[in-house]
Amino acid sequence: MGRHGRRALGPTWDCGLPGLTADNEYMATGFSKPIRMIFGALYRPRREIQAEYEVSPYYPTAIRFESQIEPAFEKHFYYFVEDWLLRVAGRMRSLQAGSIHAYLAYIFLTLIALLLFGVHR
């Protein structure tokens, strides 16, 4: 590959308007915009832009941009899983609450259980 031709480094194509900077690059927000629009019913994207200008709206002096999607999966799935896990964990907590006496009792009971298991085999 490239035996015949030469490789040259050149500027990225900017449609003849010089001044292509990092500001012109796609960001994650822009990249995922089509997905946000297509699955709009799920994500309910919201966007708010406030531009301040003095002479014409094409020359804004300050722009405030806010974009938001509804965390659909968190709200309808992970939230319930998390809730359930925390509730179960809360109940399990009475088993292990930092009392060394309780732990010693667990070890004792386990040993007895293992002993019984060994005898019956």
Added chain:
Amino acid sequence: MIAALVKVLVQLALLLLLAPLVSGLITTAKARLQMRRGPGLLQTYREIHKLLRKDMVIPGTASWLFRATPYVVFLATLLAGLMVPIVAADTPIGLFGGVLAVVYLLGFGRSFLAVGGLDTGSSFGGLGSSREMTIAALAEPTLMLAVFTVAIGAGSTTLAEMARAAIGQQWRFLAPSQMLAFAALFLVLIAETGRIPVDNPATHLELTMIHEAMILEYSGPYLALIEWAASIRQLLLMTLLINVFGPFGLPQLMSPTGFLAGLGWLVAKLAMLSGGIVLVETANAKMRLFRVPERDRTASRWSAPSPGKRTRREDHAPLIVRDEFRPAIPRSGWSPPEPVSASPTRPG
């Protein structure tokens, strides 16, 4: 060992040589249908040959990803091509679940293309990558669903087994599930190969382009590799459709005698399928990008028909969320400029 190697080489040669011909056939047939002469069957070969000999310009901002992408795409497509039955139901290699590997090798190549498009820092590249990935995200589940519909019938996800099952039951393709899966796969084929209602392969520098926008910065041999890979990918998907749904004349095993017959049938069927694509491309206008999801939704419904549930139009999600389309800058306080009257005394 030698036989396996020969099989691999034959299949590689077929993929590399036949793919540009199919592209040329579609372009020429489309031109003829539109009362144009067209560039001829061999145009894609000429283009690849020309590009391979040209110098290339690489954007100064590009990293190694940009340089690696053409090779990755090309090799991933070829590897996927070795798992698809072409002139015999037998495939040279059948790795990791057959059709799943094919779909995700193609997806691997495509994600590299998207990264290559983003890598240059050009807005066009980002735009193309974003659109390509959106369409992939919609077409891929449909493709998998349709493929699984067929795989259930065949009892295997290996493409060789699927083709063999289809050979065993010649009339199976008349089953409603098979016909719907075929129709869905045809719609996916149009989207995956960047054909007209979704993308337009014939344009360059148009704001609606998808694939072309993504590879805008590529030139010379790199572009040749990408274009070649694109045409191999098209051949591969078409062959998959043909040999899984209508494997008439497809020999079970690759053999010197069966090879010519298999090739003849394949070319004839490729020509027919190309005819279908040409008709679709000529009869339709390019869709607006945000109409494409509706089309893909239809395809995925076909590929897995669910009985007993009727869907009304209102059930669908609204495609366009109005909030996202609000003009960014308020229009009040500004009026369009007066039209300039053309006066004969204007200097010049």
